[in-house]
Amino acid sequence: MKVFQGKNLLLLLAVLLLTAVLAGCSNSSEAMEDKQETTDLSPDEILNSAFKEEFPLQYESYLKNMDSPSEHTSKFITEIEPNLPILFHNYGFMLEYNKTRGHTYAVEDVINVARINDNSIGSCMTCKSTAVPQLLDDMGDEYWGASFKEDIVPRTVAYGEGGELEELGEYGHLSIGCSDCHDPVTMDLRITRPSFTNAMDRMGVDVSEASKNDMRTYVCAQCHVEYYFGADNGKVTFPWDNGLKPEDMFEYYEDQAKDQDFDYDWISSISGAPMLKAQHPEFELWSYGTHGEAGVSCSDCHMPYERTDGKKKISSHHWGSPMETVEQSCRSCHGDKSEAELVNRVENIQEAHLEAMHETQDHSVKSHYYVNRMITAGAPEDKIEEAQYYVRKGQWFWDIIAAENSDGFHNPQGGMDAMRTSSDASNQAIQIAIAELTKLEVDLEELEREIEKVVADVHNEEDPFKKHEHAVNEYFPNVLELD
Numbered sequence: 001m002k003v004f005q006g007k008n009l010l011l012l013l014a015v016l017l018l019t020a021v022l023a024g025c026s027n028s029s030e031a032m033e034d035k036q037e038t039t040d041l042s043p044d045e046i047l048n049s050a051f052k053e054e055f056p057l058q059y060e061s062y063l064k065n066m067d068s069p070s071e072h073t074s075k076f077i078t079e080i081e082p083n084l085p086i087l088f089h090n091y092g093f094m095l096e097y098n099k100t101r102g103h104t105y106a107v108e109d110v111i112n113v114a115r116i117n118d119n120s121i122g123s124c125m126t127c128k129s130t131a132v133p134q135l136l137d138d139m140g141d142e143y144w145g146a147s148f149k150e151d152i153v154p155r156t157v158a159y160g161e162g163g164e165l166e167e168l169g170e171y172g173h174l175s176i177g178c179s180d181c182h183d184p185v186t187m188d189l190r191i192t193r194p195s196f197t198n199a200m201d202r203m204g205v206d207v208s209e210a211s212k213n214d215m216r217t218y219v220c221a222q223c224h225v226e227y228y229f230g231a232d233n234g235k236v237t238f239p240w241d242n243g244l245k246p247e248d249m250f251e252y253y254e255d256q257a258k259d260q261d262f263d264y265d266w267i268s269s270i271s272g273a274p275m276l277k278a279q280h281p282e283f284e285l286w287s288y289g290t291h292g293e294a295g296v297s298c299s300d301c302h303m304p305y306e307r308t309d310g311k312k313k314i315s316s317h318h319w320g321s322p323m324e325t326v327e328q329s330c331r332s333c334h335g336d337k338s339e340a341e342l343v344n345r346v347e348n349i350q351e352a353h354l355e356a357m358h359e360t361q362d363h364s365v366k367s368h369y370y371v372n373r374m375i376t377a378g379a380p381e382d383k384i385e386e387a388q389y390y391v392r393k394g395q396w397f398w399d400i401i402a403a404e405n406s407d408g409f410h411n412p413q414g415g416m417d418a419m420r421t422s423s424d425a426s427n428q429a430i431q432i433a434i435a436e437l438t439k440l441e442v443d444l445e446e447l448e449r450e451i452e453k454v455v456a457d458v459h460n461e462e463d464p465f466k467k468h469e470h471a472v473n474e475y476f477p478n479v480l481e482l483d
């Protein structure tokens with residue numbers, strides 16, 4: 001496929017051959033044996049429960065997504081990313097930011113998260129509900145910028161009245177499901193989100209020509225990607241015109257996005273910097289990692305074949321951690337390694353990744369507070385703006401990696417490279433600040449002590465919803481509230 005342009009053709013052929021050999025170790029024909037030519041379903045079917053009768057095994061597997069923990073895990077805890085309420089200050093993500101749950105919970109989770117407010121727009125529903133393609137059909141481009149609470153939620157929920165509501169939870173029946181990935185009549189894999197098709201098109205890839213193996217990734221890449229809301233109508237847009245790496249997307253935000261009047265997602269009230277928020281780029285990181293380059297699809301690991309009633313093989317529709325199914329998800333290809341060896345490799349990658357993440361986020365925190373001090377000490381405007389640029393850049397390069405949900409596994413090297421760029425940029429902001437603060441005779445030791453104090457205050461607050469309140473204080477005021 002064209003995404004990997006510039007690759008030596010011979011190498012690509014070799015990789016394709018290897019993939020074909022590897023794919024041979026899982027028997028797909030068996031799984032497809034009882035697939036019918038066409039179903040009795042309407043081409044517009046969006047209710048998940050409507051697929052139950054014809055596909056009871058896949059439906060039963062899908063229901064296992066309800067097994068997700070009922071309690072959310074906040075990312076603000078010490079073991080994950082305790083500095084986020086500082087780093088996202090003045091933005092919804094300082095209020096509530098949780099680890100993912102199963103697909104069946106997506107609609108109720110987006111409705112209930114504290115980030116949603118009266119200004120939230122239709123675009124927020126885009127990767128959550130099977131109702132979205134129909135809403136887009138009905139509303140056209142009005143969908144994106146419509147009021148989430150007033151226009152979108154009532155319509156999404158109303159679509160599902162009656163039927164088998166209860167067994168999937170209050171809204172779960174219309175949560176991410178069959179019609180998002182399958183044509184209800186032929187059950188072929190399909191793309192239902194135009195933002196993906198458009199972005200691929202701008203990269204010169206025609207998705208309608210995609211191979212079956214590419215589709216096993218593309219169905220996921222409709223949602224598991226970085227995006228932003230276009231400045232004019234709030235439309236979900238993928239920043240891929242320059243490529244899929246963090247540096248390509250950063251360049252896009254500095255260049256093409258600004259040309260279209262998109263300057264930032266929010267302004268930090270600590271550093272006053274115009275900030276970008278990154279979102280879950282699983283597809284992008286995967287695409288230039290070892291497995292992506294070898295053509296191993298998302299579904300190979302996340303939807304391994306499973307035997308349901310002791311004889312029939314189906315693709316698992318329970319999307320979660322492949323480490324729960326190492327035998328089927330990994331040993332199908334890595335049969336030369338034991339389960340313990342594979343688990344150990346993944347754990348080592350993830351531990352090194354998280355350690356580097358904590359370090360680079362510490363630099364980012366410092367950069368925000370150093371610039372805060374530049375502002376309160378009266379440093380020259382142009383120097384403040386220069387430092388703010390590096391704060392923005394530093395944060396982008398860790399956030400795009402932290403928002404990726406595999407803790408480094410999909411692309412360990414890509415993660416490490418971006419985090420190094422992040423630390424360099426944050427340190428550059430700090431160096432600019434030190435030069436100016438020294439001229440202004442600011443006590444830098446006191447500044448360091450105050451940073452330690454404010455960080456400790458945020459960490460020590462036990463209520464995740466209140467942590468952000470401690471991120472500004474008398475020494476580090478909210479700079480947006482200064483005269």
Ligand code: HEC
Pocket residue numbers: 031032035048051052055058059062176177178179180181182187189212215216219220299303313314315316317
């Ligand atoms: C996130 C995307 C996605 C969703 C949602 C989804 N599927 Fe699938 N489904 C796939 C993929 C990928 C395959 C593997 C296709 C292949 O390799 O040909 C698949 C395969 C299938 C197959 C072929 C047999 C098999 O098991 O491989 C059936 C039937 C099926 N799905 C039914 C369903 C039903 C019913 C639902 C809703 C309860 C559903 N799917 C939801 C992605 C999805």
Ligand code: HEC
Pocket residue numbers: 068099100101102103105106107109110126127128129176180181216219220221222223224298299302303319320321
């Ligand atoms: C229509 C959008 C959409 C599609 C298509 C989609 N996902 Fe997701 N996925 C989500 C959202 C949203 C969440 C988070 C749900 C939540 O936390 O409530 C999620 C969560 C997940 C999780 C975490 C589950 C957990 O228990 O924490 C995995 C793994 C995952 N998706 C894999 C996949 C794979 C693999 C595919 C393709 C076969 C895919 N997804 C297709 C939107 C999508």
Ligand code: HEC
Pocket residue numbers: 100217220221224282283284286291292296297298299300301302320321322323346405406407409410
């Ligand atoms: C080579 C196997 C492999 C491939 C290919 C792969 N993943 Fe993963 N994925 C993993 C592993 C391993 C984890 C980490 C699981 C853990 O920490 O327990 C993971 C984690 C995730 C998570 C977070 C799950 C959670 O429980 O929070 C999501 C979401 C996800 N992957 C989506 C994708 C998408 C989308 C693609 C394709 C673009 C993809 N993955 C390709 C192996 C794979």
Ligand code: HEC
Pocket residue numbers: 018022023290291294296297300301322323326329330331332333334342345346
């Ligand atoms: C469809 C085949 C396939 C599946 C499934 C698969 N891999 Fe791989 N894996 C590969 C290929 C191909 C490579 C690259 C060649 C090599 O090093 O063997 C690779 C490489 C690796 C590497 C070395 C990567 C590096 O950058 O050094 C690790 C570790 C790994 N896989 C772990 C896993 C784990 C864990 C799973 C399951 C979650 C998994 N793989 C699933 C095919 C697969």
